[in-house]
Amino acid sequence: MSLLQVKNLTVSYGSAQALFDVSLQVDAGEVTALMGRNGMGKTTTVRAICRMMSSAGVLTFAGQDLHRLPSHRVARLGVGLVPEGRRCFRDLTVEENLIAASRRGDWTVRTIGQLFPRLSERLTQRSASLSGGEQQMLAIGRALMTNPDLLILDEATEGLAPIIRQEIWAALVRIKSETGTAILIIDKSLKELSAISDTAVILERGATVWSGSMDALSADVSERYLGV
Numbered sequence: 373m374s375l376l377q378v379k380n381l382t383v384s385y386g387s388a389q390a391l392f393d394v395s396l397q398v399d400a401g402e403v404t405a406l407m408g409r410n411g412m413g414k415t416t417t418v419r420a421i422c423r424m425m426s427s428a429g430v431l432t433f434a435g436q437d438l439h440r441l442p443s444h445r446v447a448r449l450g451v452g453l454v455p456e457g458r459r460c461f462r463d464l465t466v467e468e469n470l471i472a473a474s475r476r477g478d479w480t481v482r483t484i485g486q487l488f489p490r491l492s493e494r495l496t497q498r499s500a501s502l503s504g505g506e507q508q509m510l511a512i513g514r515a516l517m518t519n520p521d522l523l524i525l526d527e528a529t530e531g532l533a534p535i536i537r538q539e540i541w542a543a544l545v546r547i548k549s550e551t552g553t554a555i556l557i558i559d560k561s562l563k564e565l566s567a568i569s570d571t572a573v574i575l576e577r578g579a580t581v582w583s584g585s586m587d588a589l590s591a592d593v594s595e596r597y598l599g600v
Contacts, residue, residue, distance in 0.1 A: 373400045374398075375434060375521060375554050377430060377432045378394060378429070378430065379395045379431075380394075380395060380430060381394040381395070381428070382427060383413075383420050383426070383428075391413050391420070392579045393578075393579040394417050396417075396580060398554050398556050401553075403556075403568050403571075404555070404569065405558075405586065406557065407562075407597075408597065408598070409576075413575045414526070414558045414575055418558065421524070422446055422447075423438060423441055423442060427439070433450070447520075450522060451522050452516060452522065453524045453526075454512050455511070456527045456530075458507045458510075460502075463499075466495045466499060466510055470514055474517040475519050478519065478551065479517050484516060484517065487513070487516075488509040488513060491506070491509055504532060504536075509540065512543070516547070524557075528540060530559075541564050548568060562598065566589075576597055
């Protein structure tokens with residue numbers, strides 16, 4: 373069943389058009405990889421979905437038109453965002469960050485600590501004192517604490533040490549297999565994306581140029597749209 377439906381999405385920054393024709397869908401319980409080279413519109417697409425900027429086209433979540441909702445209502449509807457750049461509340465503790473926007477559900481401070489043991493050891497520390505990798509875990513935990521139906525991750529492993537990247541990818545595998553939460557994920561690591569994703573969408577210059585099952589993504593298509 374389709375949870376998120378995006379069709380013919382267009383977005384402009386003033387007079388400059390950034391998205392021309394983006395279409396994608398995320399089904400309940402599945403992981404969709406949103407891919408493309410830098411500057412092709414991936415983050416802009418996420419910002420439009422979360423209603424952080426105006427857009428045109430079809431944009432529905434759980435059957436509701438997102439165009440009619442402000443960003444905080446989209447979050448309450450069941451969309452959890454892990455934004456690019458982490459954006460933790462630096463002066464709040466780890467626990468305070470986690471509960472700041474929490475909602476009732478299976479994800480609690482305790483279950484987040486089971487997913488990321490590093491965080492359970494640092495609940496009373498200010499987030500500013502955490503390493504970059506720990507802050508990224510906190511950003512993921514904070515989004516999960518809203519108990520979303522759809523988790524969106526924008527470059528959640530970028531710039532992190534390999535061991536931290538492995539921990540985060542392992543956590544995402546657990547989230548998929550144990551909770552059935554749908555995931556829309558942007559990342560540059562095709563290897564890890566291929567291991568977790570059911571479907572993939574590739575953007576080129578603000579438009580969808582390829583979509584399908586991850587298994588159907590050929591080396592030629594990957595080289596054409598994702599290669600350096």
